[in-house]
Each structure stands twice: as structure tokens, then as C-alpha cells.
Amino acid sequence: MVLADLGRRINNAVSEVTRSNVVDQNVVDTMLKEISNALMEADVDIKLVIQLRKKLKNKIDIDNDNDKQLGINKKKIIQKAVFDELCDLVNVENVEIFKPKKKQTNVIMFVGLQGSGKTTTCTKLAVYYQRRGFKVGMVCADTFRAGAFDQLKQNATKARIPYYGSYTESDPVKVAFDGVEKFKKEKFEIIIVDTSGRHRQEKELFKEMIEIGEAVKPNQTIMVLDASIGQAAESQANAFKESSNFGAIILTKMDGHAKGGGAISAVAASKTPIIFIGTGEHIHDLESFTAKQFISKLLG
Numbered sequence: 006m007v008l009a010d011l012g013r014r015i016n017n018a019v020s021e022v023t024r025s026n027v028v029d030q031n032v033v034d035t036m037l038k039e040i041s042n043a044l045m046e047a048d049v050d051i052k053l054v055i056q057l058r059k060k061l062k063n064k065i066d067i068d069n070d071n072d073k074q075l076g077i078n079k080k081k082i083i084q085k086a087v088f089d090e091l092c093d094l095v096n097v098e099n100v101e102i103f104k105p106k107k108k109q110t111n112v113i114m115f116v117g118l119q120g121s122g123k124t125t126t127c128t129k130l131a132v133y134y135q136r137r138g139f140k141v142g143m144v145c146a147d148t149f150r151a152g153a154f155d156q157l158k159q160n161a162t163k164a165r166i167p168y169y170g171s172y173t174e175s176d177p178v179k180v181a182f183d184g185v186e187k188f189k190k191e192k193f194e195i196i197i198v199d200t201s202g203r204h205r206q207e208k209e210l211f212k213e214m215i216e217i218g219e220a221v222k223p224n225q226t227i228m229v230l231d232a233s234i235g236q237a238a239e240s241q242a243n244a245f246k247e248s249s250n251f252g253a254i255i256l257t258k259m260d261g262h263a264k265g266g267g268a269i270s271a272v273a274a275s276k277t278p279i280i281f282i283g284t285g286e287h288i289h290d291l292e293s294f295t296a297k298q299f300i301s302k303l304l305g
């Protein structure tokens with residue numbers, strides 16, 4: 006089930022309660038069951054769904070309530086409880102979100118597997134910051150895949166973002182370092198470093214990420230994850246965590262048929278905040294992500 010349908014189903018389940026004349030345990034249980042089913046069909050981890058259902062049930066404690074007849078108050082409590090619990094499901098608390106500062110260099114390094122949407126997302130983020138008045142440059146540190154530099158160059162040219170890369174240098178660490186140094190000298194405020202997503206061996210890729218990280222000393226490392234892989238997102242994030250201790254995640258391909266729920270809940274469980282979601286192939290298809298905003302939009 007795609008996310009738009011999930012929102013609709015949860016709304017309908019809550020509406021059933023708000024339309025009822027008397028809000029009793031039976032009505033609440035039906036709603037809880039429907040919300041749980043909808044979440045599971047959207048691929049949210051079953052353990053998280055059970056947890057959410059328990060917490061909701063406790064919050065909406067019908068038996069202990071004297072105002073059973075005061076329907077409006079009760080209904081408001083139920084609506085708020087559903088909203089809050091859904092936010093909790095996708096929220097990561099106590100993690101400071103990186104905010105680039107003007108008039109200084111902010112290096113942002115991207116990691117993620119090939120095909121996740123890394124290069125596209127680098128460009129989207131570059132455009133996002135450029136529109137907010139930052140001087141932004143992009144560095145292609147993927148020397149493994151033939152055509153990687155051409156792709157970044159093409160994206161950057163289209164978006165009018167200055168870029169750096171090399172057709173001849175085969176050491177990605179050197180390209181990354183040189184690119185960042187060049188842009189630093191030219192007083193660029195945000196330098197986005199795109200990296201390789203594939204290697205002969207995974208171990209080599211992770212080693213490369215460590216070395217590039219040491220060379221460019223990023224202020225922020227972002228992992229790009231394809232939302233359509235569902236709950237597998239968590240193990241993929243964990244695999245990268247060791248080599249490149251990224252502080253944030255961008256989930257791509259949240260448009261179309263991605264169930265989304267799986268990836269979002271899996272990532273939330275890995276305690277790393279999602280900061281943006283990719284919602285299409287176009288340069289502007291990037292939306293900032295906060296739990297409240299996302300759930301508000303989901304529930305329309």
C-alpha cells in the first residue's frame with residue numbers, strides 16, 4: 006500500500022470514531038485494529054505496530070474515563086493520540102540536526118549504494134542550498150564507475166552548480182581532497198562530495214569511505230537510501246554506519262509506488278534522523294522531513 010492510501014485509511018478509521026454517538030471500547034478497538042492493519046500493509050515493522058497499538062490503547066483509556074458521554078473531548082483526545090503516536094513512530098529524538106552556516110566552509114559528504122539516487126540527491130541538495138543563498142560546489146569522488154563524473158557534470162551543469170572531478174585521476178581520495186581544497190580556496194560555503202556506491206568488494210567500498218572521510222573531514226555525512234527497499238533500509242544503514250558515521254539520512258523514491266512506511270520506520274529504529282525525502286527525478290523533488298510535518302501531510 007502506498008503512503009497516500011495509508012493516510013486515507015488512518016483518517017477513515019479515526020473518522021469512524023468521531024462520527025460515533027458513543028465512544029466505547031468496542032469503537033476504539035475497531036479503530037486500533039484498522040490503523041494497525043493499514044500500517045502493516047504499508048510495510049511498517051510488526052513490532053513497531055504492536056508497540057504503537059499498546060501505547061494508543063493506554064492513552065485512550067475508555068474504562069478509566071468519566072467523561073464517556075462528553076464525546077467531543079474524548080474524540081479530540083483520540084485524534085491527538087493517533088497523531089502523536091504516528092509522529093513518535095518516525096521521530097528520532099535528541100539528535101542535533103546539522104545546519105550549514107554562511108561565510109564558512111561546510112563540507113557535506115554523501116554515502117550510499119549505487120542506484121540509491123546519490124548523485125541525483127547531491128544535485129537536489131546543492132540546488133536547495135543555492136536557492137537559500139549559499140555558494141555551493143559539487144565534487145565527484147567516484148572514480149570507480151565509468152560515467153560517474155559525466156553524470157554529475159551533466160546534473161551540475163543543468164542546475165548551474167560549479168563542479169569538480171577528474172577523467173584521469175583514479176584515486177578517489179585524491180580527487181575528493183583536491184576538489185574540496187579548490188572550492189575552499191574559492192570561498193565556497195557548501196561543498197558536496199559525491200562518492201562511489203559500488204566496488205569489487207563491499208569491504209573496499211567501506212575502506213574508501215573511511216579514507217575520503219579522513220581526507221575531506223565532512224561537517225555532515227549523509228547516507229542516501231532507496232525507500233523502495235522497505236525494511237531492508239535499516240540493515241543497509243547499519244552496514245554504512247561503521248565506516249562513515251553519518252548523521253543524517255535522505256530517503257529517495259518516496260514518490261510513486263514505494264510503500265515508504267517500511268523504510269521510514271526501519272530508519273527511525275536505527276536512531277538516525279531522516280532530514281529530506283526525495284519525491285521524484287526532478288531537481289526540485291526534495292522535501293525537508295520532520296516527523297510532525299510528514300504525519301500532518303500524510304493525514305492531509
Ligand code: GDP
Nearest residue numbers: 119120121122123124125257258283284285286
Ligand atoms: P546513484 O547511483 O546512487 O548515484 O543514483 P542516481 O542518482 O544515478 O539515481 C538512480 C536512479 O534513480 C535515476 O534514474 C534517478 O533519476 C532515480 N531517482 C533518484 N532519486 C529519485 C526519487 O526521489 N524519485 C524517483 N522516482 N527517482 C529517483
